[in-house]
Amino acid sequence: MNQVFPESAPPALEKTAVRLSVLSIVCNTLLSLFKLLAGLLAHSGAMVSDAVHSASDVLSSFIVIVGVKLAGKAPDKEHPYGHERFECVAAIVLAVVLLVTGLFIGSAALEKIGASEAAVETPGRLAAIAAVVSILVKEALYWYTRHHAKRIDSGALMAEAWHHRSDALSSIGALVGIVGARMGHPLLDPVASLVICCFIAKAAVDIFRDAVSKMVDRSCSEEMEEALRSCALAQPEVLGVDQIRTRVFANRVYADIEIACDGSISLTEGHAVAERVHHAIEKAFPKIKHIMVHVNPYGENTP
Secondary structure (H helix, E strand, O other): OOOOOOOOOOOOOHHHHHHHHHHHHHHHHHHHHHHOOOOOHOHHHHHHHHHHHHHHHHHHHHHHHHHHHOOOOOOOOOOOOOOHHHHHHHHHHHHHHHHHHHHHHHHHHHHHHHHHHHHHOOHHHHHHHHHHHHHHHHHHHHHHHHHHHHHOHHHHHHHHHHHHHHHHHHHHHHHHHHHHHHOOOOOOHHHHHHHHHHHHHHHHHHHHHHHHHHHOOOOOOOHHHHHHHHHOOOOOOOOEEEEEEEEEOOOOEEEEEEEOEEEEEEOOHHHHHHHHHHHHHHHHHHOEEEEEEEHHHOOOOOO
16 A cells, blocks of 8 residues: 655755855955955965955855755646755756866966966965955855754755865965965965865865765665664554665655555555654654655565
8 A cells, every 4th residue: 555645844944045145145255356356466376366266156155046946946747856956956066166166276377387486476465364364254154154054954055165165275275375475485376276276176076976976866874764664663553664765855855665564454544554654754854855655464575
């Protein structure tokens, strides 16, 4: 007997995601303008590269807003299982934007490294100040965004958090390069830009791999499946669990479970048992978007 029940409501993440993205847009716009101005006035290629990185964060925040809004749409005829994977798509787009930004920065750095030291200008003190400000602001944004991304289990917001962290790391690289250049080694400034490129590329690959893993219907952990089994067995008249299948759907989970009951009970009684299992699991596991319960006569499929 197959039981199909209404899906549980998705978590209320849209409001939080939009609020964090707007905060990110404001901070990154001001920060990128400040770093660009500092880089130009202080003749620091590393700081200009860092400003470009912060500007890419503004675009990424808009991508997060669009992705989360699409993911929050209710199921429809063409998408009966909902739209949660749009958040994964947003994370993949973020990874691509991040990688392109890193390659652009790396290319510009290699050109300067190929030039003679005399052709590379020594950066001014303003560039170092801008780097310190960037490190403090971006690290604060990283921890704040990461906290809320974990709280609402949002892949796009976690990608946004790592975008902030990669910017903080790139600013550290820029600071090292600027200080080194001011101490008499001007090529350290473009070398710092190249290091920034590597940090950005690593973050892009990690974000991409995480998003893709959520798109391919992998199963839940053994620990979660065992917890589902225990929850089902705790319900009255459930004599066994014959099979559990799960699949991760973006930040939610779909599950199919076959329970065993006394074969002599009526269809109505079997339906009631299945309904209890369904409601108990969805109440105990908020990440379960939908679970289908099948009832077998005890002993028929039980090992």
